[in-house]
Amino acid sequence: MRNIKTLGLLGTGVIGGGWAARALHCGIDVVAADLNPKMEDWIRGAVETAAPALDDLTEGMAMPPKGTLSFTTDSREMAEAADFIQENVPEQLDLKRSALASIADVAPADVIISSSTSGFMPSELQEGMTHPERLLVGHPFNPVYLCPLVEVVGGKETSDAAKQAAKTFYTGIGMHALMVRKEVPGHISDRLQEAMWREILHALNDDIATTTELDASIVYGPGLRWAIMGMNQIYMMAGGEGGAGHFLEQFAPALDWPWSHLKAPELSDEIIDRYVDGTTEQAEGQSIRDMERIRDECLVAIQKVLRKHDMASGATLNNFAQLMQDKQGR
Ligand SMILES: NC(=O)c1ccc[n+]([C@@H]2O[C@H](COP(=O)([O-])OP(=O)(O)OC[C@H]3O[C@@H](n4cnc5c(N)ncnc54)[C@H](O)[C@@H]3O)[C@@H](O)[C@H]2O)c1
Structure with a gap:
């Protein structure tokens, strides 16, 4: 595998912008x-905005000097210079x-795309791509610089070596590489997210709840738990001493009841207005940048707490701290 410097x-x-900052x-x-060409200012601004949260997240770790950023409107120039794209x-x-x-026509064969x-x-x-064996999916989550998950997915022609090299690269920049065993549209996490989003749109369409009420149903309850354990372990605990077996006994009948729709409703102008107006009202005049700052501070704080328990994204952070320490010692 190439030593990835660029x-x-x-x-x-x-x-x-998120990848650049990380x-x-x-x-x-x-x-x-x-x-x-206007994206040069945007990306420099995005990197600057992300820096305080990243400094906070990696406080006390043996971080190397920061890399340098250059910008071009010529993708082939980028492809000639990169070790990983x-x-x-x-x-x-x-x-x-x-x-x-x-870019595949220009990038050397051992450069992963x-x-x-x-x-x-x-x-x-x-x-139809040149050297398709080095093409894979590395699906991140926004903000890429603070969410460690990256879903690594290979296609029919992707080599195992490329997938392993991608995993090593992503781990080296503090991420949790989830190796997806089978390619399917939407990978894993977006399938789960979209199932929930469909239900949100139904609830808006059927006038069951506003965007504020829907978000309250997440952040005060299930959302608070998901960063720690995920839905399956949480459900296991919901079964008490009887665990997942008891949970299934109790709640499996609900799978046949009309709790969810699965198929999305038609996106009428009315639902679009409810969605856009509702979320704008929820923001209470804050800019996206203001909201990003609050989100980032909380994301850092949550991961630092999880670090103490060596759990989930906190365990990823601990592994990364060790990796940086080992690198400095070499
Ligand atoms: N936004 C998210 O939350 C999110 C999360 C995970 C993955 N993704 C995926 O990441 C990808 C990018 O999403 P985004 O939200 O950053 O989009 P975006 O619209 O913010 O940015 C896309 C950029 O690509 C540039 N572009 C368009 N054609 C180009 C070309 N031929 N060569 C070079 N640059 C070109 C545009 O000028 C623009 O700056 C999408 O595939 C999206 O599905 C998005």
Whole structure:
């Protein structure tokens, strides 16, 4: 595997900016490529905004000096310079395919190309590409610089070596690489999220709850638990001493009751208005940047608490601290 000193980014919006902040903080240089020259200011701003939270998250760790960021509107120039490429262009299959194919023609064969796609399967993206065995999906979560999860998915032509190399790279920048065994549309986590989002849209459509009430039903209850253990272990505990078996006995009949719809409702103008107006009202005039700052502070604090228990994202942080310590000792 290549020693990854330079990360190339294709597309530098919300997700590209997040990758840049994480990699730079871990001492990796970044060459960011975007068609739109105005994105240079955006990505520099995004990196600057992320820095305090990252400094806080890694406080006391043996972090290397930060990497340097350069920007280009020429994706081929980026592909020639990068040791690992992360693609973050909009979620449109044709656009992704042509953008990926053009960098694959230039990038050396041992440079991994990973797509941040939320839902396309790697086999759909690698069709007709030069050296398709190094193409995979590395699906992150927003904000990429604070959420450690990255779903690593291989396609029909992806080599095991490429998947392992991607895992090593992502772990080296403090992430939890979840190796997805089977490619399916939406990978794992977005399938779960979308099931819930569909129900949210139904609840709005049927006038059951507002966006504020729907969010309250998450943040004061299940959402508070999910960062620690996830739904399955939480349900096991909900079964008391009888564990998951007792839980199933008690709640499995509900699977036949009409608690959920699964198919999304038609997105009428009315639902769209309820969704957009509702969330705008919830923000109470705060800008997205203000909301990001609060979210980031809380994400850091939660992970620091979990670190004390060596659990979930806190365990990832402990492993990363050890990795940085070992690297410095070498
Ligand atoms: N936003 C999220 O929460 C999220 C989370 C995980 C994964 N993703 C995935 O990440 C990818 C990017 O999403 P985003 O939210 O950052 O999008 P975005 O719209 O914020 O950014 C996309 C960027 O790509 C640039 N671009 C378009 N065509 C290009 C090309 N041919 N070459 C170079 N740059 C090009 C655009 O100018 C824009 O700056 C999508 O596949 C999305 O599904 C998004």
